[in-house]
Amino acid sequence: MRVRIRAVKRVAGVRWHSVAIVGAGPSGFYLATRLLEKNPEVTVDMYEKLPVPFGLARFGVAPDHEDVKNCNERFQGAAETHSSRFRFIGNTEVGADISLKQLKDNYNSLVLSYGSSEDNRLNIPGEDLKGVISARSFIMWYNGYPDLEPPAGIEQLMKATNVAIIGAGNVALDVARMLLCDHEHHLKNTDVSSEALELLKKLKVKDVNVFARRGLFNSAFTTSELRPMMKLPGVQFRELEEDMILHELQRRDSLSRKDKRLLDVIMKGSDVEKARVSWALNYYRLPKEFLGDEHHHIKGMIFEVSKPAGDSENKKVVSTGITRAYNTQTAFRSIGYKTIPLPGMKENGIEFQPGKPCVPNKLGRVLNAKGTVIPGLYTAGWAASGPTGTIATTMMTSFSVAEEILEDLSHERHKKPGYEAVKPLLKNTQVSWEDWDTLKAYEEKEGRKKNKPREKVTSTRQMLEIMKLN
Numbered sequence: 404m405r406v407r408i409r410a411v412k413r414v415a416g417v418r419w420h421s422v423a424i425v426g427a428g429p430s431g432f433y434l435a436t437r438l439l440e441k442n443p444e445v446t447v448d449m450y451e452k453l454p455v456p457f458g459l460a461r462f463g464v465a466p467d468h469e470d471v472k473n474c475n476e477r478f479q480g481a482a483e484t485h486s487s488r489f490r491f492i493g494n495t496e497v498g499a500d501i502s503l504k505q506l507k508d509n510y511n512s513l514v515l516s517y518g519s520s521e522d523n524r525l526n527i528p529g530e531d532l533k534g535v536i537s538a539r540s541f542i543m544w545y546n547g548y549p550d551l552e553p554p555a556g557i558e559q560l561m562k563a564t565n566v567a568i569i570g571a572g573n574v575a576l577d578v579a580r581m582l583l584c585d586h587e588h589h590l591k592n593t594d595v596s597s598e599a600l601e602l603l604k605k606l607k608v609k610d611v612n613v614f615a616r617r618g619l620f621n622s623a624f625t626t627s628e629l630r631p632m633m634k635l636p637g638v639q640f641r642e643l644e645e646d647m648i649l650h651e652l653q654r655r656d657s658l659s660r661k662d663k664r665l666l667d668v669i670m671k672g673s674d675v676e677k678a679r680v681s682w683a684l685n686y687y688r689l690p691k692e693f694l695g696d697e698h699h700h701i702k703g704m705i706f707e708v709s710k711p712a713g714d715s716e717n718k719k720v721v722s723t724g725i726t727r728a729y730n731t732q733t734a735f736r737s738i739g740y741k742t743i744p745l746p747g748m749k750e751n752g753i754e755f756q757p758g759k760p761c762v763p764n765k766l767g768r769v770l771n772a773k774g775t776v777i778p779g780l781y782t783a784g785w786a787a788s789g790p791t792g793t794i795a796t797t798m799m800t801s802f803s804v805a806e807e808i809l810e811d812l813s814h815e816r817h818k819k820p821g822y823e824a825v826k827p828l829l830k831n832t833q834v835s836w837e838d839w840d841t842l843k844a845y846e847e848k849e850g851r852k853k854n855k856p857r858e859k860v861t862s863t864r865q866m867l868e869i870m871k872l873n
């Protein structure tokens with residue numbers, strides 16, 4: 404294969420502070436933007452395992468939330484504005500195509516912002532039954548993640564009328580909305596994968612139950628995410644059962660403005676004259692078991708009813724000993740993601756702590772097993788904090804880490820060679836920013852034919868062919 408790297412012109416006579424960022428998602432781009440804007444003597448090289456940038460903002464944001472993806476335009480603009488000091492090295496996996504040590508040895512600063520790529524599990528009986536689906540895999544699939552087949556359990560979903568979702572975050576509501584909406588009208592002008600849309604239009608889902616182990620005010624979704632669910636045409640929200648909302652109603656007069664807004668949306672519900680499908684939120688339900696049939700397909704779930712553990716903030720719950728059974732032909736696990744170590748981390752002194760699936764750090768500076776800062780190593784985004792917060796939260800924390808890096812670089816006298824030393828070590832076909840621009844123009848051209856913002860290419864091989872790298 405032919406290797407083509409975008410030529411980045413360095414200004415003669417200037418010795419640059421070189422920064423490498425692993426991961427081209429929102430945290431990596433926000434951090435890169437801040438570094439490039441604040442210090443004209445910094446160069447940033449961004450290593451991404453996929454042939455395309457933007458990570459979660461491209462493959463994790465729901466297709467009907469195009470406004471949330473506006474950050475991609477900002478990232479695109481920053482890459483173009485600072486083109487003499489920014490380089491994108493896509494289709495390059497750290498740990499396979501280049502080692503962590505090789506990057507660390509050749510850059511003044513190395514930032515780990517590669518996100519969270521595995522699901523948390525419930526670890527209850529029946530979790531591996533057919534029809535128990537990863538919400539993360541489902542979302543990545545309908546968002547056109549390269550070379551990703553429909554998630555395991557999709558055959559069961561295509562037959563299901565009743566669906567359960569375990570978890571009460573924005574991802575859970577995204578899944579519920581994708582199951583319940585009128586797909587033809589709601590999604591046809593979005594960048595949802597065309598292959599996924601054809602399958603989604605064939606769904607038979609009539610009812611969705613979202614389950615949470617704690618109370619309403621511990622929901623990880625936002626009020627702004629909930630409101631559109633209440634306005635979906637033909638979708639009826641069923642009122643909460645009394646035991647799921649009683650504690651919250653008793654505290655109504657002392658609630659914060661944020662909690663009052665959320666409660667008001669819940670109590671108002673949806674106003675649908677003729678519902679074709681329905682959904683419900685089920686609070687204080689601890690998942691205990693998935694029930695299967697003789698073919699190892701899920702047929703139901705057992706929950707323990709929980710209650711607040713006596714504290715006014717309602718953050719902890721205890722079991723009441725009462726169990727409830729629910730029928731369901733498909734269940735989505737949506738209880739968060741976790742970061743996994745990159746190959747070579749342990750050899751470079753980085754060890755994940757038990758029960759903390761993220762890169763150990765203090766204010767973004769990576770720590771070794773003894774809790775000591777490893778000079779020149781940083782982390783940002785979900786790799787640093789775990790999968791919490793919104794893209795706006797990611798922006799602020801990434802800016803903070805960038806300030807720490809700039810502070811450290813102000814005392815750095817030795818300037819490492821960066822990409823020029825790494826280039827001969829790379830083992831793969833790299834994708835440059837110019838190559839990405841070629842693919843971006845192609846996707847947007849194909850999208851215009853269907854009145855969509857873009858028609859995502861979902862095959863790595865086809866991407867490279869369009870970029871003329873194959």
